[in-house]
Amino acid sequence: MSIRPGGRGLRTLVREMPVVLAAMLVGSVLLGALGGAVGLVVGLAVHPATAWFAAFELGVPAGTVGCLLGVVVGVIVRWVADAPAPRRPADPVDDDFAGTPPGW
Numbered sequence: 770m771s772i773r774p775g776g777r778g779l780r781t782l783v784r785e786m787p788v789v790l791a792a793m794l795v796g797s798v799l800l801g802a803l804g805g806a807v808g809l810v811v812g813l814a815v816h817p818a819t820a821w822f823a824a825f826e827l828g829v830p831a832g833t834v835g836c837l838l839g840v841v842v843g844v845i846v847r848w849v850a851d852a853p854a855p856r857r858p859a860d861p862v863d864d865d866f867a868g869t870p871p872g873w
Contacts, residue, residue, distance in 0.1 A: 787843075806828075
């Protein structure tokens with residue numbers, strides 16, 4: 770499956786994934802990118818020569834945490850989606866006759 774330019778193919782690919790896997794991927798990418806950006810800023814402030822390593826040093830653990838949080842969120846979403854709908858009590862009007870009256 771190829772990814773077309775413009776992001777449409779990527780969105781379709783993520784939508785076709787199982788919920789848990791998609792949540793895991795999204796959480797990992799979002800928190801990993803955020804951690805990498807924070808690591809880069811901190812690394813540039815502390816020692817610019819090794820700022821690239823600081824991005825990995827904070828980005829990889831943040832991506833791992835995002836992956837684990839994505840699994841938890843995906844499992845909860847899957848559990849809620851698979852829960853049976855609440856049953857409504859029978860309408861007393863429907864119990865008065867068998868079938869629908871003519872003209873309804």
